Amino acid sequence: MNAPSKMEILKSYLEAKSLKATAQRDFIADTFFKINTHISLDELLNKVKRKNPGIGYATVYRTMRLLTECGLAIARQFGDGQTRYENLPQDGHHDHIICIRCSRIEEFQNQKIEQLQAETAKKLGFTVVSHKLELYGYCSDCT
């Protein structure tokens, strides 16, 4: 039995809230799911407008809010004053390393770090649900 696709997850979520699936919403979501960078609302709006000029900012905004609510997107702030949405990968969580000169963003995973985090939290009486780890520095091109 396959894991449900993102589109299917979205559909279930909409049903649960008795919202309707619409062509526009599906198109925006589908466009977002194909993206592997951290995209802002304006950027996503521009992208969907190229194929579907009638789409407005509000619909993109509302779609991204939905995706965020149902865990298919993550809203992040990297410090440039804009919320950027991350397309959550099927293979789970990852962290970011950001070049402070050229703004290149790379992703990484480190099981050991996650483990240490859980331990640290436990000591403080916390139960960790999620986390955010961002490393800032110079990439190979900018050293």
Add this chain to the structure above:
Amino acid sequence: MNAPSKMEILKSYLEAKSLKATAQRDFIADTFFKINTHISLDELLNKVKRKNPGIGYATVYRTMRLLTECGLAIARQFGDGQTRYENLPQDGHHDHIICIRCSRIEEFQNQKIEQLQAETAKKLGFTVVSHKLELYGYCSDCT
């Protein structure tokens, strides 16, 4: 030989930019240095106004920008749509664990995590300058 106090660091920074030290600015900075939470501009403004009602938002804003520039404060976004300023402790860096129910913020340090971060970055060809680690979960009161 003692390490310079934060006030002294600020004074040097102002001199270097040929800016003047003023009573208001000093008072705002001093008030901020005594704070051990993550304070927003509005909160800080309210605080300084209690002793010095004439102070305006703009001066607090500009002072915090200065402190951020010279490394005495860190501007952070915890996701509530407001920038919060952290009073950098003398004993160096720490990370945060945030309760997603009551918003309590605790700080912690973990040398091992930092070490793993540096290693991970190296593999990707990055040189780490700073980092941000935030754990989100439930604190002991909210579990």
Add this chain to the structure above:
DNA sequence: ATTGAAAATGAAAGTTAATATCATAACGTG
């Protein structure tokens, strides 16, 4: 296919926090 209630849409308005502007005040050096 038609209908009608419910939800979606886009344009525009409203909100909020951050930042810039500007006339006036305070500073400090000669």
Add this chain to the structure above:
DNA sequence: CACGTTATGATATTAACTTTCATTTTCAAT
């Protein structure tokens, strides 16, 4: 104390986010 410089507070502007509302679309029940 006079002058040029910098600081200040009020206000205006900006930018991103969020809501509102009149209209359109959807979908289930005819």
